[in-house]
Amino acid sequence: MADTPVPFFRPSIGEAEIQAVSECLRSGWLTTGPKCRDFEAAFAAHVGGDVTALAVTSATAALHLGLEAMGVGPGDEVIVPTLTFTATAEVVRYLGAEPVFVDIEPDTLCICPDAVEAAITPRTKVIMPVHFAGRMCDMTALRALADRHGLRILDDAAHALPASHQGMSVGRCGADATAFSFYANKTMTTGEGGMLVTADPDIAARARIMRLHGIDRDVFNRFTDTRSSAIYDVVAPGYKYNMTDMAAALGTVQLGRVEAFHAARIRLVERYDSALAGLPVILPPHAAKGDVHSWHLYILQLKDEAPMDRDGFIQGLKDAGIGSSVHYRPLHQMSYWSSRATGQAFPHADAYFNRCVTLPLFMAMTDEEQARVIETVRRLLSA
Ligand SMILES: *Cc1c(COP(=O)(O)O)cnc(C)c1O
Numbered sequence: 001m002a003d004t005p006v007p008f009f010r011p012s013i014g015e016a017e018i019q020a021v022s023e024c025l026r027s028g029w030l031t032t033g034p035k036c037r038d039f040e041a042a043f044a045a046h047v048g049g050d051v052t053a054l055a056v057t058s059a060t061a062a063l064h065l066g067l068e069a070m071g072v073g074p075g076d077e078v079i080v081p082t083l084t085f086t087a088t089a090e091v092v093r094y095l096g097a098e099p100v101f102v103d104i105e106p107d108t109l110c111i112c113p114d115a116v117e118a119a120i121t122p123r124t125k126v127i128m129p130v131h132f133a134g135r136m137c138d139m140t141a142l143r144a145l146a147d148r149h150g151l152r153i154l155d156d157a158a159h160a161l162p163a164s165h166q167g168m169s170v171g172r173c174g175a176d177a178t179a180f181s182f183y184a185n186k187t188m189t190t191g192e193g194g195m196l197v198t199a200d201p202d203i204a205a206r207a208r209i210m211r212l213h214g215i216d217r218d219v220f221n222r223f224t225d226t227r228s229s230a231i232y233d234v235v236a237p238g239y240k241y242n243m244t245d246m247a248a249a250l251g252t253v254q255l256g257r258v259e260a261f262h263a264a265r266i267r268l269v270e271r272y273d274s275a276l277a278g279l280p281v282i283l284p285p286h287a288a289k290g291d292v293h294s295w296h297l298y299i300l301q302l303k304d305e306a307p308m309d310r311d312g313f314i315q316g317l318k319d320a321g322i323g324s325s326v327h328y329r330p331l332h333q334m335s336y337w338s339s340r341a342t343g344q345a346f347p348h349a350d351a352y353f354n355r356c357v358t359l360p361l362f363m364a365m366t367d368e369e370q371a372r373v374i375e376t377v378r379r380l381l382s383a
Contacts, residue, residue: 006369008323009185009362012261013250020249027245032212035245039252043180043195046162046255047171051197052204055243055251056211059158059181059194063128064091065241066154066177066196069206070126072097077123081111082330082341083349084130088156089331092128100124101332103346108285109299110137112348117145126152131160131170133327134187134294135285139165143174152176158194159296161187162262166290171197177207182247185362187261187296188254190247214238261363265295268361268370272298275374279381280306282355297327301355306381310357316380317357322373325358 024035036055044053056062072078074096080089082101089099102115109132116127127146129137137155146153157163157170158181165173171180177200182193198204209216214236243251273283282301287293302310310326317324330349332341359373 004369004372005321006323006360006365006372008325008358008360010364011184011189012257012363013189014253014257017250017253020253021246024246024249029245031244032242032248033245035248035252036243039243039248039255040195042252042255044197046258047169047197049169049172049199051172051199052201052208054196054204054207054211055248056194056196056241057243058087058183058192058241059156059179060087060091061211061239061241062179062181062194062196063087063154063156064094064239065207065210066179066198066203067091067095067097067126068210069198069203070152070154070176072125075123076125077121078126078128079111079116079119079124080128080331081130081132081349082332082346083109083132083328083352084156084331085158085328086331086334086337087158088128088130089337097125098123099331099337099340101337101341101344101346103348104132104352106348106352108135108137108288109133109352110135111142113138113141113145116142120149120151124149124151126154128154128156129175130156130158131163131294133284133299134159134163134296135287136160136163136165136170136173136291136293138288139174154179157181158183158186160294162258162292163287163294164292170294172199176200177203182251182254187265187294188251188258190243190251190254193243193247193251209235210238211241212238213240262294264363264365265361268365269295269298271370272359272361272374276300276377279378280304281381295361298359298361299327300357300359300377301352302357302381303355308380310355313380314357317373317376320372320376322376323360326353326356327358329353 076097092099153175155175177198182190280303
């Protein structure tokens with residue numbers, strides 16, 4: 001037992017998911033259709049309030065569609081935290097605009113509102129907060145800032161389902177549009193997939209059209225609405241970002257389990273927190289008062305007095321058969337992005353990166369698996 005490896009992540013796919021996908025396969029309708037429509041309706045209801053949810057192939061696609069619908073183009077600037085996955089920034093370049101990187105707050109690991117304000121220029125169009133690890137950014141402060149400067153907000157909620165800010169669910173807590181990810185290791189999955197959520201009818205209308213080739217109505221209507229003819233119009237050079245019905249069938253079942261997944265994650269986080277307190281580590285930041293954290297990731301930062309550095313610690317975990325990860329090397333350190341961030345300093349993200357390690361945290365993690373992780377972390381750091 002002591003030698004059984006503990007993976008960094010294992011998905012939770014049950015019989016209900018397998019049955020839902022099988023049913024879709026037997027139905028004869030595979031691409032965007034009734035399962036996508038049901039998934040979108042369930043997702044919008046989960047977010048709550050009057051929002052449109054558009055199922056797409058990834059969060060990257062959702063971010064791209066969101067920025068495009070906000071009219072971002074060449075010459076525009078979009079403010080992005082340097083501590084994120086490259087997808088957040090790459091979609092800015094898809095549209096010929098420039099990402100402007102800003103540092104994080106060391107105590108939340110989220111984008112720093114003061115750094116955002118300092119980075120605003122006459123070219124700035126959009127702010128892209130990332131709810132890092134599932135901890136909500138200060139959306140109240142960011143919304144006030146955006147309103148003061150006439151900017152839009154597209155939040156990257158790839159880590160943040162379910163989560164909320166001051167009683168408002170992510171997706172309707174101050175952003176103009178929000179992107180979710182259903183990648184295999186996110187808090188719920190469709191294998192690959194994403195969702196764009198917005199309460200803005202103009203963003204919804206534009207993204208709906210651009211999601212499918214710039215065609216003025218979607219395939220479901222084209223094939224099932226007997227009143228519409230087979231003749232359609234193309235109003236823009238759109239993209240091919242529509243979700244399959246197989247993925248949506250899987251997503252609807254996973255969404256129904258998302259609160260149970262969340263409860264399991266919270267239990268694991270509480271155990272980690274109490275077992276690892278007192279070691280030479282900084283424990284992950286919790287939600288601000290009144291917010292809910294999704295706990296997508298459990299990230300430790302090794303303190304200076306730890307008996308080894310981050311890479312040595314990761315090797316120690318690996319030698320014990322325990323998976324771990326690093327989220328993330330800041331974008332300004334990456335070959336492609338570094339030339340776009342010259343002359344800027346990101347001391348908080350740099351310091352964080354040198355110390356950070358992400359421990360396994362997933363719904364299907366057993367008590368024995370977590371006990372092995374805890375025992376190994378304690379052994380490595382008590383030396
Ligand atoms: C996973 C992730 C994405 C991209 O999600 P996909 O669905 O794989 O496109 C974007 N941003 C962040 C912060 C992520 O973690």
